Amino acid sequence: MDTGLGLHDYAGPSRKVRSFMNVMRAVQDPDLAAVRQVARLGYKSEEVCDIVLTHLHLDHAGGLPDFPGAQVHLYRREYEALQHPRRLLEIAGYDRAGFVHGPQWRLHEMQGEKWYDFDAVRLPGIEPEVWLVPLPGHTSGHCGVAIHSRSGWLFFCGDAVPVNLNLGFWPVLLYRSTIGSHVPRLKAFARSHPEVRMLAGHMWLDWFEKEKLA
Numbered sequence: 586m587d588t589g590l591g592l593h594d595y596a597g598p599s600r601k602v603r604s605f606m607n608v609m610r611a612v613q614d615p616d617l618a619a620v621r622q623v624a625r626l627g628y629k630s631e632e633v634c635d636i637v638l639t640h641l642h643l644d645h646a647g648g649l650p651d652f653p654g655a656q657v658h659l660y661r662r663e664y665e666a667l668q669h670p671r672r673l674l675e676i677a678g679y680d681r682a683g684f685v686h687g688p689q690w691r692l693h694e695m696q697g698e699k700w701y702d703f704d705a706v707r708l709p710g711i712e713p714e715v716w717l718v719p720l721p722g723h724t725s726g727h728c729g730v731a732i733h734s735r736s737g738w739l740f741f742c743g744d745a746v747p748v749n750l751n752l753g754f755w756p757v758l759l760y761r762s763t764i765g766s767h768v769p770r771l772k773a774f775a776r777s778h779p780e781v782r783m784l785a786g787h788m789w790l791d792w793f794e795k796e797k798l799a
């Protein structure tokens with residue numbers, strides 16, 4: 586799934602990445618880069634052949650240059666937003682420095698399929714099943730990613746849920762205008778489908794577990 590920041594973001598961050606790290610008080614440790622995490626699992630970066638992205642914000646796609654041989658699966662609407670960013674979070678959050686190596690995009694469009702009751706698109710030719718589940722708002726083509734792992738369904742909701750429960754004034758405004766519409770549905774889905782493990786982009790792993798009990 587998402588790569589997070591890449592080695593180049595730690596070694597020589599662009600102005601946007603530097604601002605992001607300051608605002609988010611990000612830990613500046615290159616060992617957090619996905620390529621290092623993959624190495625610690627015993628794999629080479631060349632062995633990563635498919636990456637599925639929720640969206641193209643620099644903190645989710647910055648690691649793409651570390652996997653130049655991988656196919657990058659993305660909802661076509663998100664790719665179009667990169668070409669013509671209009672929303673504040675698109676203009677501020679996309680960093681072209683992460684794409685200059687020329688990612689091997691695999692763009693996907695809706696074909697009228699459903700994952701549970703969500704409109705979704707299944708990625709062809711990939712086993713086990715992987716679905717892109719559009720949850721637009723945070724960016725125009727933002728998606729959740731559902732994976733049928735050996736231990737059951739995993740649903741990564743990306744930034745369609747709040748980044749921090751202690752919302753201040755500006756985060757509240759952004760929350761309401763960009764992602765708020767999906768949160769009630771995702772919470773209800775979490776409660777009615779306990780068999781699906783749900784994860785959020787920047788939230789501690791048990792957030793949805795707590796929400797089921799709320």
Ligand SMILES: [Zn+2]
Pocket residue numbers: 640642645678723744
């Ligand atoms: Zn984002």
